[in-house]
Amino acid sequence: MTTSAETSLSEQEEKRTWTDYFTFNTDHKVIGIQYLVTSFIFYLIGGALAAGIRTELATPESDFVSPELYNQMFTVHGTVMIFLWIVPAGAGLANYLIPLMIGAKDMAFPRLNAVAFWMIPPGGLLLMASFFVGAPQAGWTSYPPLSLMTGKAGEEIWILSILILGTSSILGAINFLATILKMRMPEMGFFDLPLFCWSMLATAAMILISTPVLAAALIMLSFDLIVDTSFFDPTGGGDPIVYQHMFWFYSHPAVYIMILPFFGAISEILPVHARKPIFGYRAIAFSSLAISFLGLIVWAHHMFSSGTPGWLRMFFMATTMIIAVPTGIKVFGWCATIWGGKIRLNSAMLFGMGFVSAFLIGGLSGVMLASVPFDIHVHDSYFIVAHLHYVLFGGSVLGLFAAIYHWFPKMTGKYLNETWGRIHFVLTFIGLNLTFLPMHQLGLEGMNRRIAIYDAEFQTLNIICTIGSYILAVSTFPFLINLVWSVLKGKKAGANPWKALTLEWQTASPPLIENFEEEPVLWSGPYDYGVDVSEENDQSVQELLSDVKADMS
Amino acid sequence: MTTANKLTIISIAIAIAIISLWYGQSNALLPVAASPEAEAVDGIFQLMMTVATGLFLLIEGVLIYSAIRFRKKPGDETDGPPVEGNVLIEIVWTAIPTVIVLIISIYSFDVYNAMGGLDPEASRDSGPQQVAEKTNSNQGLEGLIASVSDYLALGLGESPANRSKNLTPLSVDVNAIQYAFLFTYGESGVVSGELHVPVGQPVRLKITAGDVIHAFWVPQLRVKQDAVPGREAQISFTPQRTGEYPIICAELCGPYHGAMKTQLIVESQQAYQSWIDQQQVAQSQSLEDAVAVGQTDPLNAYAEEIGVNQQTLEQLPPHTH
Ligand code: HEM
Ligand SMILES: [Cu+2]
Numbered sequence: 120m121t122t123s124a125e126t127s128l129s130e131q132e133e134k135r136t137w138t139d140y141f142t143f144n145t146d147h148k149v150i151g152i153q154y155l156v157t158s159f160i161f162y163l164i165g166g167a168l169a170a171g172i173r174t175e176l177a178t179p180e181s182d183f184v185s186p187e188l189y190n191q192m193f194t195v196h197g198t199v200m201i202f203l204w205i206v207p208a209g210a211g212l213a214n215y216l217i218p219l220m221i222g223a224k225d226m227a228f229p230r231l232n233a234v235a236f237w238m239i240p241p242g243g244l245l246l247m248a249s250f251f252v253g254a255p256q257a258g259w260t261s262y263p264p265l266s267l268m269t270g271k272a273g274e275e276i277w278i279l280s281i282l283i284l285g286t287s288s289i290l291g292a293i294n295f296l297a298t299i300l301k302m303r304m305p306e307m308g309f310f311d312l313p314l315f316c317w318s319m320l321a322t323a324a325m326i327l328i329s330t331p332v333l334a335a336a337l338i339m340l341s342f343d344l345i346v347d348t349s350f351f352d353p354t355g356g357g358d359p360i361v362y363q364h365m366f367w368f369y370s371h372p373a374v375y376i377m378i379l380p381f382f383g384a385i386s387e388i389l390p391v392h393a394r395k396p397i398f399g400y401r402a403i404a405f406s407s408l409a410i411s412f413l414g415l416i417v418w419a420h421h422m423f424s425s426g427t428p429g430w431l432r433m434f435f436m437a438t439t440m441i442i443a444v445p446t447g448i449k450v451f452g453w454c455a456t457i458w459g460g461k462i463r464l465n466s467a468m469l470f471g472m473g474f475v476s477a478f479l480i481g482g483l484s485g486v487m488l489a490s491v492p493f494d495i496h497v498h499d500s501y502f503i504v505a506h507l508h509y510v511l512f513g514g515s516v517l518g519l520f521a522a523i524y525h526w527f528p529k530m531t532g533k534y535l536n537e538t539w540g541r542i543h544f545v546l547t548f549i550g551l552n553l554t555f556l557p558m559h560q561l562g563l564e565g566m567n568r569r570i571a572i573y574d575a576e577f578q579t580l581n582i583i584c585t586i587g588s589y590i591l592a593v594s595t596f597p598f599l600i601n602l603v604w605s606v607l608k609g610k611k612a613g614a615n616p617w618k619a620l621t622l623e624w625q626t627a628s629p630p631l632i633e634n635f636e637e638e639p640v641l642w643s644g645p646y647d648y649g650v651d652v653s654e655e656n657d658q659s660v661q662e663l664l665s666d667v668k669a670d671m672s
Numbered sequence: 673m674t675t676a677n678k679l680t681i682i683s684i685a686i687a688i689a690i691i692s693l694w695y696g697q698s699n700a701l702l703p704v705a706a707s708p709e710a711e712a713v714d715g716i717f718q719l720m721m722t723v724a725t726g727l728f729l730l731i732e733g734v735l736i737y738s739a740i741r742f743r744k745k746p747g748d749e750t751d752g753p754p755v756e757g758n759v760l761i762e763i764v765w766t767a768i769p770t771v772i773v774l775i776i777s778i779y780s781f782d783v784y785n786a787m788g789g790l791d792p793e794a795s796r797d798s799g800p801q802q803v804a805e806k807t808n809s810n811q812g813l814e815g816l817i818a819s820v821s822d823y824l825a826l827g828l829g830e831s832p833a834n835r836s837k838n839l840t841p842l843s844v845d846v847n848a849i850q851y852a853f854l855f856t857y858g859e860s861g862v863v864s865g866e867l868h869v870p871v872g873q874p875v876r877l878k879i880t881a882g883d884v885i886h887a888f889w890v891p892q893l894r895v896k897q898d899a900v901p902g903r904e905a906q907i908s909f910t911p912q913r914t915g916e917y918p919i920i921c922a923e924l925c926g927p928y929h930g931a932m933k934t935q936l937i938v939e940s941q942q943a944y945q946s947w948i949d950q951q952q953v954a955q956s957q958s959l960e961d962a963v964a965v966g967q968t969d970p971l972n973a974y975a976e977e978i979g980v981n982q983q984t985l986e987q988l989p990p991h992t993h
């Protein structure tokens with residue numbers, strides 16, 4: 120199992136020091152935390168931009184910032200949240216967890232892994248630097264010809280930044296795939312894999328298939344921008360619709376790239392804190408693969424009112440509708456998992472159940488959007504903004520918070536504070552619904568998106584949204600305080616504070632540099648809660664766990 | 673399962689069904705529907721809202737109930753029952769959503785067809801039809817002018833119902849530019865910044881863009897179509913309710929995108945006719961002016977083709993690139 124080229128190197132170091140986190144370190148656990156912390160910093164930046172956007176929208180006039188700056192703000196907000204927060208945070212979680220979950224010492228290609236991470240800070244800083252030369256202002260979708268006409272420097276920086284971040288994502292995906300396929304401990308078959316690994320398999324496959332197409336589109340856009348070619352520029356015979364197809368061929372899969380890791384995380388968290396096996400392991404595992412496949416053939420549902428012929432609109436309506444089925448399987452499976460369990464309603468579980476509750480709303484509006492005649496009405500309206508935030512904030516971000524509360528004791532050896540955690544959850548959940556629920560109505564009534572100036576009749580609902588967004592902004596503070604306080608003074612958590620069964624809990628917290636002191640043993644399935652207790656003469660989970668603990672110390 | 677349990681489940685199911693039906697049908701989330709096509713779309717919305725409300729209540733109910741009823745008792749450190757799945761239940765919850773989305777798909781297909789979305793004349797895309805040309809006028813106006821062509825358009829065509837009734841549609845050309853819509857009435861030659869149509873007569877819009885992508889959206893008609901430079905799109909609708917409705921640009925087209933708005937005025941045949949007459953008188957005057965100035969302006973050749981005259985150009989906010 121020792122394919123890591125870094126073995127000799129890491130054997131010399133006894134302990135991690137904080138300086139390791141600022142170096143080109145090849146330990147997947149260091150890299151995982153580097154990803155998480157870096158992306159969290161960008162989350163704060165993206166959040167500040169969001170607060171600016173909502174402040175502008177508190178009034179119907181354009182009075183807080185100039186219309187150009189407004190467009191720059193939502194463009195950079197969207198780009199940061201997607202490419203610098205959710206995608207890298209998912210990669211960070213995967214980096215940290217996959218080798219531990221499969222009993223490996225590190226990722227398959229540790230150096231490549233470090234390279235992938237170290238592309239993120241320059242990519243992000245580059246994007247931030249664009250504010251000095253006029254940030255991009257054509258939206259995160261950057262449709263030509265508009266993107267070719269609004270500030271060349273900012274647009275080119277945007278393209279380069281996305282190319283760097285996309286490359287990083289591809290390198291990460293290669294690593295996840297190789298690690299899960301090849302580095303599992305010998306006795307671990309595919310159906311012993313924790314569901315998080317299944318979802319990362321699906322994610323990695325999507326990244327590898329779709330991201331190169333985005334890169335191609337952006338390189339062509341770059342040529343149009345700099346050397347006046349006409350791939351997408353209609354003045355030279357180019358076709359802007361081709362860009363849209365290439366863009367969405369990546370960016371629809373991208374939305375699943377952003378949610379699948381958290382689907383996986385939730386499938387880990389709910390069974391542990393409900394003390395019950397996951398309901399329908401195979402169905403949930405295969406539904407990830409189904410989503411991964413179907414996700415590749417639905418992209419033109421973002422183009423129903425664009426240059427898409429009628430028959431094609433019908434085709435993409437059908438595929439998009441079908442993708443709701445595997446998504447539904449997961450949601451029902453999670454509900455059945457907690458049903459009848461013995462739920463520990465701690466912060467991790469609150470965020471986990473909050474995830475299901477909020478993602479549900481985004482999933483339901485997603486099915487509505489699949490209906491072409493209805494989508495034609497609400498496309499590019501605030502209904503879309505509501506949908507995408509319920510899946511990305513209600514889904515990915517709540518899922519990520521659940522994951523942080525769940526795995527923080529593993530990463531640091533300390534618990535997060537529960538009181539602060541609950542305050543964080545309550546503020547986040549209220550803020551989320553206050554901000555995004557009214558947007559459904561705004562969109563249905565006719566408020567279009569990406570505007571700084573709107574009709575005065577929409578002001579009341581917009582003020583509610585703005586208040587909600589301020590609550591969300593406030594909600595980050597309890598979390599930040601909690602993180603800092605717990606790292607320094609938090610209650611010590613042992614190797615397995617949640618009494619969980621997946622392998623990452625079979626080693627010390629934080630894990631040793633080489634992950635496991637001795638080869639870990641696969642003595643139960645990942646979700647066998649309650650299974651042993653019911654069989655007489657067999658050891659209970661509890662006893663098994665203490666055995667393991669004794670072995671380790 | 674005890675009888676009491678069964679009764680509870682049945683009454684919960686009935687309650688969910690009633691609330692969903694009520695909310696699905698009576699929510700006032702959509703603006704008035706000003707055309708039969710819009711009413712048909714609302715039918716889909718109501719069905720989808722009914723189903724969504726039911727699923728919402730069911731799943732949120734399960735979550736809240738679980739959080740209360742299945743909380744761990746203090747001191748209880750044992751695990752829950754080791755239920756790992758149930759093939760029958762899993763088949764049911766795969767099959768039910770499948771049937772639901774199948775029904776919604778067929779219903780949507782039907783409505784989309786009735787709206788004219790599958791009219792072969794309008795639903796095929798023949799790709800970019802024209803190499804748009806970049807123009808540089810001496811007034812510093814730089815823009816992109818795609819000339820109207822006879823190729824097949826893209827979008828919503830004639831609805832089968834109207835076709836069978838043999839109504840002749842009113843045809844208007846829509847040109848979207850930063851940050852205005854220009855409406856050209858083919859028959860009368862009227863060019864306007866507002867869209868006036870008579871009630872009851874089908875309307876067919878040919879939509880083009882002059883610079884970047886825009887979108888034509890009238891929420892009360894539930895129709896939207898992007899205006900893409902270099903290709904022509906088409907939408908059709910039959911206004912059946914007089915009134916003024918907003919026409920909104922729904923595709924980001926620059927800093928003043930939020931201000932790119934105008935009115936659709938659905939009025940009686942008489943009022944419409946007198947408006948056309950008025951416009952014709954006013955414009956015959958200004959067009960002459962425009963042609964006189966236009967001798968030296970290379971833009972005018974194109975401008976005339978799409979019906980832009982000096983006056984309409986001056987009304988537009990300056991272009992900034
Ligand atoms: C039940 C599953 C889902 C369905 C059927 C669905 C369907 C759709 C459709 C049809 C659109 C296009 C709407 C339009 O622009 O007119 C859309 C937009 C969007 N969806 Fe979903 N969706 C689903 C789940 C998700 C998930 C899981 C995510 C991400 C975590 C997501 C993120 C987005 C985003 C970001 C957009 C807007 C993109 C933009 O225009 O900026 N969706 N969805
Ligand atoms: Cu999509």
Ligand SMILES: [Cu+2]
Nearest residue numbers: 921923925929
């Ligand atoms: Cu616009």
